Amino acid sequence: MIDHKNRSFYRRHWRDRVFRRVAVGCVGFAVLALLTLLTSIISQGWGAFVSYSVEIQAQDIPPNLPSSDRAAVVAIITSFLQTPVASKQDVIRLFSADAGSQLVAWLKQPQGPLRLTLSDDADMVLKHSYQDSPLKAEQRKILNDLKTLGVVRRNVHFTFFTAGDSREPELVGIYSALMGSLLTLATAFVMAFPIGVMTAIYLTEYAKPSAWRTWVEININNLAAVPSIVFGLLGLSLFIQFLGWPRSTPLVGGAVLALIILPTLVIATTAALKSVPTSIRMAALAMGASKTQMVFHHVVPYSIPGIMTGSILSMAHILGETAPLLLIGMVAFIVDVPGGITEAATTLPVQIFLWSESPERAFAEKTAGAILVLLVFLLIMNALAIILRHRHQKTWS
């Protein structure tokens, strides 16, 4: 008897230990996967936030520069190096396409040193010392000489935050895409929030239980599970082909994203409304409040933290949405910040998608850098949702 009990005792303990180890293993795996993802993205993406440029002091700039800005850049560099260079092309290709205009701007207003951005190939060689770089041996020598002379500087690459898309990787930035995302998200929110919240209020507070209400609720839940690309197709045929709205714009993108978050928003709002206890509703009614007063003086205000949390999370959800936007043509090459919701725009995840398809090596780090920015935004939004939920957790007596 005792022996039997002992055996079952050990077996129970053994099971307990096994379960614990498996659980810890799972958590460890999840954390490891996350860390791997983050380290990989950071190690690839840090380069997007720094760039190399050549800084020449004013006194080192020769007088009588050639009138062509590119030739002038070559003249400045060759005079600074004080060694003849075989090919002017080799020199100019070390610099960004922007170098000429940087010189022109500096000549107009010569303040501090002249700063010339290096080309993406030169930049990548300085960051990673690649052996298989497209740079020629002569170009590498020039670069090395400049480095030895101490004029190659590493700077924070503000361009990445202030510019739009470009053909040249060293000139691209996420600003236009970020603004596009903002406009698209704002459009989606303005369209989805009132409809979603009113629907949820009507369904939970006013609609009598009926087959019809059940049918609507089931369909809303089903809609939440529809793949987002289907909404993209719907947007394409409904908003662009049928209603004739301008394609590639935050208006259409926002409308499609609004459709995507609508069910989520309804479900989150419904949950928030239902979490207001019956006792509070009874208290309001017994005070002589009408049904609508009960709903709008009590139930809705007490649900606002929950509704906000749901809204922020659904915004975070569509911030990363890409596929449906590709379908409605938000894949345009956007240099400028969109001036309104009816102008062509792109969004951050779509920009990431576009860069990821570019062959230049330097676009890889821009892609990873933009992903980092996207992750930071998602993190902020999720943190905000968590803070809101904790800070405004209601205690119902």
Added chain:
Amino acid sequence: MLHPSPMEKKMEAHAVSVFYGQTQALYDISLTIPARHVTALIGPSGCGKSTFLRCLNRMNDVVEGCVVRGSILLDGQNIYAPSVDTVMLRARVGMVFQKPNPFPKSIFDNVAYGPRIHGMAKTKAELEEIVVESLKKAGLWQEVKDRLHTEGTSLSGGQQQRLCIARSIAISPEVILMDEPCSALDPIATAKIEELIDDLKANYTIIIVTHSMQQAARVSQTTAFFHLGKMIEVGPTDVLFTNPKNERTQGYITGRFG
């Protein structure tokens, strides 16, 4: 002198039956509620005390599938008449629930809510006066006067229940319905509420549901005994407890079932 006759009738129930869907919860209840009096409803759990109480301010209207038959008069007027607005009725017949249920708002806003929606105060000063008066009548003023703007839910259970009483007093009801107002409270808080009920009966008609016979004996002048959806016996509290006519009443008050 306890029961000056003829007693002024505040409410009268005539042949009230209540159904929850197919099941009948109350059978032909007829009961007269005297004005400025405490009437206690006692009986074993599930016998329909709360159901009857909810008939008196038509809170049963919001219960899905609940049907009320018969008539209930407030000052001689049928509250189930089609012309009666439940908003107006509930402004006259207040209710305090079993579990304290203050709004998650400040103490001040809890009490001010009723006067605000019923437009009882024209100025801020008037509103403040109503709030202070109500808190004083509910015996809570001394304890909360320095923290009127803290959340009502931060108070202790007994204070919350007195806040709920203050909240219903604020709209100057004529009748206050209390559904086991002390069942969630400790003995000290209970004693305070009982004392309060005793004070309030000078101005209000009070109907209290209680599962404690001692409480009924302490606070009420009239007691009605309910059993299985029927009202078995009603009479002056002292008579009903010392000399019950019905053997089921006697069985209940002597603790043979409950």
